[in-house]
Amino acid sequence: MNEFWSRRTCVILTGASKGIGQCLAVEIGKLLVPESTIVLMARDTNGLEKTKEMVNKENSDILVEYYSVDFYNSNATMFEKIVEPIDSTKYELFLLIHNAGSVGNLDHLAADMNDPDEWNKYMLLNLYSVTCLTSVFLSKFNSDTAERCIVNITSLLGIEPFKSVGYYCVGKASREMFFRVLALENPTLNILSYSPGPVLTDMYTNISLNSKDEVVREQFTSGQQKQYIVKVEDTCQKLVNILAMRSYKTGGRVDYYDK
């Protein structure tokens, strides 16, 4: 087994009730050595329970815990309570994966994104909760010997604009920049922004049905697009391998389709 995944690991994973997050939990769970822990967060308790069952079915030697969290209303105190019971002396690797996210109000094209409250709602989930949990993670797990790794699930749309999903583009761009600054300020951290490629998640379906741009709707459902669709297992496997290979510069980004 690879050196990266052969250590007693504490994983914290958001957006773990479905889609990429659920699959990531399973793929990572398969690799974890005994006495490792996965802490799952999302809003949907049923989904979290299902993810826990899926992980433990593959690997019963690890502890899986889950917490229902409303990231629209999260703050440092809330995250501190979640990590408080974790005995940080037990682990050799702390891995935080920010997967939770939303596409934003699809009724608004950029010219209509004029409501500070709508903006704040979007950024609470997609940026502020991310920086908040990161801050708590770094305070709590502050050992000189254990490695600290943070994965920011991002998108091609964090670096390339795309019609009709302005909130999403801005949210992903802002998250990537936050982690680039964090990496620069903290050279001992291991930080990766990973873009999983186009996966057929609920978010993908939502855009294909509800985008205000007809061309985008057609593109998302076109036969041509199908060749680019990535299987959720494949992209999770790829991320797991990228972490194992350490084939990136901290603070940098890797896309599923990068060579």
Place this chain on the structure above:
Amino acid sequence: MNEFWSRRTCVILTGASKGIGQCLAVEIGKLLVPESTIVLMARDTNGLEKTKEMVNKENSDILVEYYSVDFYNSNATMFEKIVEPIDSTKYELFLLIHNAGSVGNLDHLAADMNDPDEWNKYMLLNLYSVTCLTSVFLSKFNSDTAERCIVNITSLLGIEPFKSVGYYCVGKASREMFFRVLALENPTLNILSYSPGPVLTDMYTNISLNSKDEVVREQFTSGQQKQYIVKVEDTCQKLVNILAMRSYKTGGRVDYYDK
């Protein structure tokens, strides 16, 4: 005189009470043809009054108006009231320049940026008010014949992370992405993100005195850095020329130091 600046123009300029904004108002004012209008916005009324005097001293043939605006508490209704009296049939060019901005709380390194309220405060000024004013501008000035141009004053730090100014980096990155999406969705708009280079503004002085990173403080005040400092008149002149030459792709960015 150049074609771009030879039209009856209505300019809306934020952050116009000092620094780059004040100088931009003067440099643009020099070029504007009679019956043009400049609408200045900022919080500081005295500064706005001074800018108005400076502009009219150079060119008494144009109308200069100003409004004290608190961008931390702005919304669409507030901006609608400001543009409401403007007779949009009079102009051939509508130019909106988003120059207002702040560096953010310098007490927080990225690992400490964990307060949603602090984040919201920052983004209200640096992103939400910008999108809000843009939206009002596009609704109000919606002629088939007049050109609409939007300039987003950005920074190298919108594309390159920099220690100790995480809010600023994230704010500028998010603004640039917003305008890239807006440009993609609205091909008839003329949109430029302009990075003025390191100018000795109050913001520059603030970072050089108060950055939490000692190396940054030293760098900002070093003799070596002095050679890169840009004179405020030079960068404003450069922006005015770039607009005149149309030497950019809409939605793109130009830095003062670009060849």
